[in-house]
Amino acid sequence: MKPEAGQAGAVRKPFLRISDLTKMFGTFAALRDISLDIYEREFVCFLGPSGCGKTTLLRAIAGLDIQTSGRVEQAGTDISALPPSERDFGIVFQSYALFPNLTVKKNVAYGLQSRKATRAEIEARVAELLVLVGMPEQGDKYPAQLSGGQQQRVALARALATSPGLLLLDEPLSALDAKVRVHLRHEVKELQHKLGITTVMVTHDQEEALTMADRIVVMNQGVIEQVGTPLEIYRDPQTAFVADFIGTMNFVPGVVQGPGRVRVGQLDLTCQIDGLSQGTDVTVAVRPEDILVPEGKPVSENAFDARVGDMEFLGSFFRADLVAEAMGEHSLRADMSINIVRRLNLKQGDMLPVALPAERIRVFPGQ
Amino acid sequence: MASNAQAIATPAHTVRPQLSRDDRIMRGFILLVGVWMVVTVLLPLYFMLSKSLEDRGGDFVGLVNYAAYFSTPALFYSIGNSLTIAAVSTVFTISLAFVYAYALTRSCMIGKGTFRVIALVPLLAPSLLPAISFVYLFGNQGIIKGLLGGNTIYGPIGIVMGEVFYTFPHALMIMVVALATADGRLYEAAVSLRAGPVRTFFTVTLPGIKYGLISAVFVVFTLVITDFGIPKVIGGQYNVLATDIYKQVIGQQNFQMGAVVSVVLLIPAVAAFIADRIIQGRQTAALTSSSVAYEPKPRRSYDLAMTGYCALIGFMILGIVGMAAYASFVQFWPYNLTLVLKNYNFDVMDGGGWASFYNSLRMAAYTAVFGTAIIFTGAYMVEKARGFGAVRGGIQFLCILPMAVPGMVLGLAYIFFFNHPDNPLNFIYGTMAILVIVTITHFYTVSHLTAITALKQMDREFESVSSSLKVPFYKTFVRVTVPVCMPAILDVSIYLFVNAMTTVSAVIFLYSPDTALASVAALNMDDAGDIAPAAAMCMMIFYAAATVRILHVLATRGLARRTQAWRTR
Ligand SMILES: Nc1ncnc2c1ncn2[C@@H]1O[C@H](COP(=O)(O)OP(=O)(O)OP(=O)(O)O)[C@@H](O)[C@H]1O
Ligand SMILES: [Mg+2]
Numbered sequence: 001m002k003p004e005a006g007q008a009g010a011v012r013k014p015f016l017r018i019s020d021l022t023k024m025f026g027t028f029a030a031l032r033d034i035s036l037d038i039y040e041r042e043f044v045c046f047l048g049p050s051g052c053g054k055t056t057l058l059r060a061i062a063g064l065d066i067q068t069s070g071r072v073e074q075a076g077t078d079i080s081a082l083p084p085s086e087r088d089f090g091i092v093f094q095s096y097a098l099f100p101n102l103t104v105k106k107n108v109a110y111g112l113q114s115r116k117a118t119r120a121e122i123e124a125r126v127a128e129l130l131v132l133v134g135m136p137e138q139g140d141k142y143p144a145q146l147s148g149g150q151q152q153r154v155a156l157a158r159a160l161a162t163s164p165g166l167l168l169l170d171e172p173l174s175a176l177d178a179k180v181r182v183h184l185r186h187e188v189k190e191l192q193h194k195l196g197i198t199t200v201m202v203t204h205d206q207e208e209a210l211t212m213a214d215r216i217v218v219m220n221q222g223v224i225e226q227v228g229t230p231l232e233i234y235r236d237p238q239t240a241f242v243a244d245f246i247g248t249m250n251f252v253p254g255v256v257q258g259p260g261r262v263r264v265g266q267l268d269l270t271c272q273i274d275g276l277s278q279g280t281d282v283t284v285a286v287r288p289e290d291i292l293v294p295e296g297k298p299v300s301e302n303a304f305d306a307r308v309g310d311m312e313f314l315g316s317f318f319r320a321d322l323v324a325e326a327m328g329e330h331s332l333r334a335d336m337s338i339n340i341v342r343r344l345n346l347k348q349g350d351m352l353p354v355a356l357p358a359e360r361i362r363v364f365p366g367q
Numbered sequence: 368m369a370s371n372a373q374a375i376a377t378p379a380h381t382v383r384p385q386l387s388r389d390d391r392i393m394r395g396f397i398l399l400v401g402v403w404m405v406v407t408v409l410l411p412l413y414f415m416l417s418k419s420l421e422d423r424g425g426d427f428v429g430l431v432n433y434a435a436y437f438s439t440p441a442l443f444y445s446i447g448n449s450l451t452i453a454a455v456s457t458v459f460t461i462s463l464a465f466v467y468a469y470a471l472t473r474s475c476m477i478g479k480g481t482f483r484v485i486a487l488v489p490l491l492a493p494s495l496l497p498a499i500s501f502v503y504l505f506g507n508q509g510i511i512k513g514l515l516g517g518n519t520i521y522g523p524i525g526i527v528m529g530e531v532f533y534t535f536p537h538a539l540m541i542m543v544v545a546l547a548t549a550d551g552r553l554y555e556a557a558v559s560l561r562a563g564p565v566r567t568f569f570t571v572t573l574p575g576i577k578y579g580l581i582s583a584v585f586v587v588f589t590l591v592i593t594d595f596g597i598p599k600v601i602g603g604q605y606n607v608l609a610t611d612i613y614k615q616v617i618g619q620q621n622f623q624m625g626a627v628v629s630v631v632l633l634i635p636a637v638a639a640f641i642a643d644r645i646i647q648g649r650q651t652a653a654l655t656s657s658s659v660a661y662e663p664k665p666r667r668s669y670d671l672a673m674t675g676y677c678a679l680i681g682f683m684i685l686g687i688v689g690m691a692a693y694a695s696f697v698q699f700w701p702y703n704l705t706l707v708l709k710n711y712n713f714d715v716m717d718g719g720g721w722a723s724f725y726n727s728l729r730m731a732a733y734t735a736v737f738g739t740a741i742i743f744t745g746a747y748m749v750e751k752a753r754g755f756g757a758v759r760g761g762i763q764f765l766c767i768l769p770m771a772v773p774g775m776v777l778g779l780a781y782i783f784f785f786n787h788p789d790n791p792l793n794f795i796y797g798t799m800a801i802l803v804i805v806t807i808t809h810f811y812t813v814s815h816l817t818a819i820t821a822l823k824q825m826d827r828e829f830e831s832v833s834s835s836l837k838v839p840f841y842k843t844f845v846r847v848t849v850p851v852c853m854p855a856i857l858d859v860s861i862y863l864f865v866n867a868m869t870t871v872s873a874v875i876f877l878y879s880p881d882t883a884l885a886s887v888a889a890l891n892m893d894d895a896g897d898i899a900p901a902a903a904m905c906m907m908i909f910y911a912a913a914t915v916r917i918l919h920v921l922a923t924r925g926l927a928r929r930t931q932a933w934r935t936r
Pocket of ligand 1: 030048054
């Protein structure tokens with residue numbers, strides 16, 4: 001883990017500190033030795049495939065399903081064993097869990113009424129929150145009379161009403177249709193930024209995580225694979241799993257030849273290799289958009305000829321299958337701009353010189 | 368997964384979650400429910416079991432009573448009788464109800480709504496009512512006794528006919544649900560594969576409703592084998608287990624033998640219950656969420672035949688109730704058919720008079736109010752509490768156990784337990800309270816399952832949200848859970864009320880002169896030969912139950928109108 005993570009760069013004390021957290025369901029370990037620091041005002045996404053333990057970790061932070069072992073500290077105090085009612089958080093569920101028989105206003109005011117506040121104060125706060133989530137006019141409707149997006153805003157307002165120190169969101173956008181989802185991404189992110197509330201959001205949608213998060217926690221089978229900013233995660237995946245899970249990636253098997261050299265088929269590729277000894281079987285990974293078409297410019301590094309296979313038009317670019325004799329039976333998917341395709345008049349069956357920039361190649365141990 | 372197990376083999380410090388105030392209150396409630404179930408179900412049954420192993424002096428004698436039972440043909444013949452009656456009645460009820468349910472769901476017959484209501488009419492009557500009607504219809508002076516071809520109605524024929532009437536709506540409701548939820552697409556597939564109607568029936572219809580059918584069989588079988596009212600009134604010399612218990616306890620004051628017969632009766636009831644649970648447990652995968660409802664298409668002659676069939680059954684149901692209604696006004700059957708009200712003059716007859724009717728109303732009202740409160744709150748705690756798994760599991764089991772206990776057995780067990788001189792709860796013996804408690808317990812399971820179903824349909828996270836907002840759970844219970852579950856709560860209370868009005872078996876051993884009940888009064892009047900007043904009392908029960916049912920329908924409609932703004936369905 002990087003202690004200086006977060007935008008500020010300076011070493012800060014974490015707001016939420018999770019250490020060695022394990023959660024067992026019977027003999028099944030849903031979370032194993034999770035350690036993670038989350039800083040104040042940060043927007044962190046838990047990202048991973050279905051069943052990897054994202055919700056379980058979120059519920060442990062909330063105290064809704066307390067971990068089997070390990071610590072959770074919030075704002076410097078150990079809250080590991082505390083019930084949810086004694087922690088400080090607001091939560092939004094995928095189902096929103098709005099109370100169907102209460103109006104929007106009453107839903108939002110639900111957590112305010114038990115606190116010692118006058119009626120006028122409560123009303124003022126509810127009005128303020130409804131403005132904040134952009135639906136000041138809908139206070140007297142019932143949840144069933146609202147659209148999914150509106151319900152989700154109400155759930156957010158209700159969670160924020162008591163000004164909690166931590167906002168937890170479990171796939172808050174996944175029940176919405178695509179357009180509303182994209183729109184709400186920005187709104188939620190903006191709101192979070194404005195309020196400066198530390199936020200943890202669970203999602204299995206990488207696009208959502210990449211666009212919203214300050215830092216992403218990629219999880220797989222109960223462990224954290226990598227923690228980093230969206231760009232770090234995308235550019236510099238630390239494991240084959242992350243490389244595969246985020247974005248699109250070509251994988252081909254190879255063997256380490258020596259320092260900075262790896263062999264794929266008959267090709268010798270230059271790349272960065274950290275601490276893998278000669279002869280190790282590795283997986284070589286490169287993103288489709290990183291495959292270079294030199295167009296006649298001289299490139300000495302990692303250049304080879306490939307035959308163009310299927311070409312798929314994806315709207316703003318083409319994705320082409322490249323088959324290189326030098327690489328054996330493995331093909332690479334490469335993204336090519338419409339311009340290049342037009343300029344070179346590319347079509348299936350053409351031979352094309354391509355290159356793999358050394359700094360864009362990732363090498364993972366094992367095949 | 369092997370490395371997975373190793374990684375956690377050395378646990379760090381295990382977290383012991385602290386309990387919140389909510390957790391402690393909920394656990395307190397759960398323990399209360401547990402104590403309640405132990406006192407009202409488990410301990411009485413235990414006392415009854417041990418009573419069956421004692422002699423009259425109260426000393427333990429092992430299986431001596433059982434040996435006596437099985438060496439007395441007059442007693443153990445009843446086992447065969449009971450099983451025969453239950454089996455035959457089940458076959459008739461299931462066949463008749465299946466066609467009726469099929470007509471309601473798979474044809475375009477006319478008057479579906481009306482026929483649905485008519486089929487449920489027997490639920491509003493005590494089981495004595497059909498028996499009394501059959502006496503008038505087929506008895507020695509019956510108006511259509513010729514139809515029996517010289518056979519007597521007093522015996523197995525009468526019992527089976529009565530039981531079919533009494534269990535018909537129970538079987539029908541289950542099968543209508545099963546047929547209505549079967550996947551319609553399978554039929555379209557069958558039609559497109561050109562399967563004939565017979566083949567479609569056996570390859571698609573029957574497998575599709577298998578579980579509903581099995582459930583209906585067990586429900587009917589259990590209802591029949593545990594029923595007391597019908598064999599008591601019309602059984603003549605034909606003894607069954609339920610009437611044997613009554614004879615041993617009331618007739619001969621032989622409580623030990625009563626306990627033995629109870630245990631014998633408990634066995635088939637529990638067996639049916641367990642078998643049903645096991646089979647239903649396998650069902651889970653059968654329903655897919657994408658099932659499409661079947662839409663029957665009009666077919667003239669078929670629809671007409673189905674309408675005719677339902678009309679015939681409906682006519683018989685209404686005829687049976689109508690016969691009792693008519694007979695209750697007749698001056699002196701069959702010699703003077705002048706219509707009079709004298710049979711309603713209950714106060715001049717033995718049995719308890721009008722007071723018994725008012726007692727029944729009170730008892731039913733208390734059962735509905737307290738029963739619903741206890742059952743719904745209990746179901747909520749058991750369903751929504753955090754942790755405490757073993758205790759909750761145990762209580763869940765105790766909540767479905769009463770279904771397996773016949774009313775007679777429960778009543779007798781209550782005598783042994785609550786009338787025990789050392790029982791600190793002894794003081795409720797002979798009061799209204801014990802009648803209410805035994806009735807709540809007798810009908811606990813169905814009510815509990817209704818409540819659980821409603822609670823499961825609520826978002827699981829309501830409690831999570833309110834605890835994150837630091838609102839105590841009981842506020843959310845009052846402000847959200849109860850209003851959202853109000854339809855189910857009304858259903859439970861009406862179910863308890865109607866059953867409390869009509870039940871005989873659970874209360875027959877427990878009423879006192881001050882707390883005589885209408886159904887018991889009807890039974891006693893019939894016993895004393897006052898059949899017309901007995902019919903009159905049955906009709907009073909019927910009217911009361913029907914009135915409350917209608918009120919319930921109106922209340923439900925009103926509720927739906929008031930809450931339609933927030934109810935999506
Ligand atoms: N109450 C439970 N009992 C047993 N196993 C559970 C329980 N809750 C979760 N699990 C298991 O723990 C694992 C992690 O579940 P979790 O709900 O955290 O996944 P997730 O990452 O949120 O997935 P999704 O994207 O599908 O929501 C899964 O394999 C799940 O089956
Ligand atoms: Mg999840």
